[in-house]
Amino acid sequence: MGKVFDRIDDKLRAFITEQPMFFIGTAPSVGGHVNVSPKGYRDTFAVIDDHTVAYLDLFGSGSETIAHLRDNGRITVMFCSFTRTTRILRLFGVGRVVRPDSTEFDSLREHFGTGHTGIRAVVMISVDRIADSCGWSVPKLELVEERTILDEAHTRRTDADFARRIAGDNSTSIDGLPALEPDHPVPSTVRRRGQVTGTEVTAIAGSDRLPR
Numbered sequence: 001m002g003k004v005f006d007r008i009d010d011k012l013r014a015f016i017t018e019q020p021m022f023f024i025g026t027a028p029s030v031g032g033h034v035n036v037s038p039k040g041y042r043d044t045f046a047v048i049d050d051h052t053v054a055y056l057d058l059f060g061s062g063s064e065t066i067a068h069l070r071d072n073g074r075i076t077v078m079f080c081s082f083t084r085t086t087r088i089l090r091l092f093g094v095g096r097v098v099r100p101d102s103t104e105f106d107s108l109r110e111h112f113g114t115g116h117t118g119i120r121a122v123v124m125i126s127v128d129r130i131a132d133s134c135g136w137s138v139p140k141l142e143l144v145e146e147r148t149i150l151d152e153a154h155t156r157r158t159d160a161d162f163a164r165r166i167a168g169d170n171s172t173s174i175d176g177l178p179a180l181e182p183d184h185p186v187p188s189t190v191r192r193r194g195q196v197t198g199t200e201v202t203a204i205a206g207s208d209r210l211p212r
Contacts, residue, residue: 007050026068032175043113067173118154
């Protein structure tokens with residue numbers, strides 16, 4: 001039987017931290033397409049407090065989640081255990097997009113890994129329902145490794161490439177809802193904290209100065 005929790009306690013935090021991926025579900029207010037996005041990289045998700053979570057959003061070929069959040073804010077995060085112990089955990093709530101050129105982003109970046117080369121935003125979620133379920137039909141799988149392909153692809157892209165994406169396939173959802181704003185920052189302008197020395201650097205897409 002599933003259980004509803006009143007907060008994200010230490011046991012739930014531990015379960016979330018153990019999962020190598022999570023899923024994001026959003027939908028437009030009227031009609032359109034429901035979107036489900038799988039997300040990888042353990043260091044891109046953070047529990048901020050007992051009712052707030054956030055994830056580091058990386059550039060992709062679309063921006064459905066951002067468009068839907070701008071439309072209505074509704075969002076569900078799902079974690080699914082693929083180990084011997086079965087469990088599904090869903091966090092229901094209201095999300096919003098934090099741009100990387102905002103003061104709030106500066107206060108949040110310490111929660112995430114700094115080596116990702118295509119940072120688009122942080123998605124903040126105020127969680128209003130926390131529930132788990134059995135997951136008995138979910139297969140047991142072994143994690144081989146995290147894929148580095150996305151980070152590697154972003155490293156090869158120039159500012160002009162990202163600017164075309166911001167004005168192109170990231171500007172609206174597939175249903176025509178507005179997503180990224182025209183002046184959205186390109187990843188090379190994102191200030192982050194170096195992983196090794198702790199010194200602050202500016203990451204340049206395609207540069208070997210980028211922290212890894």
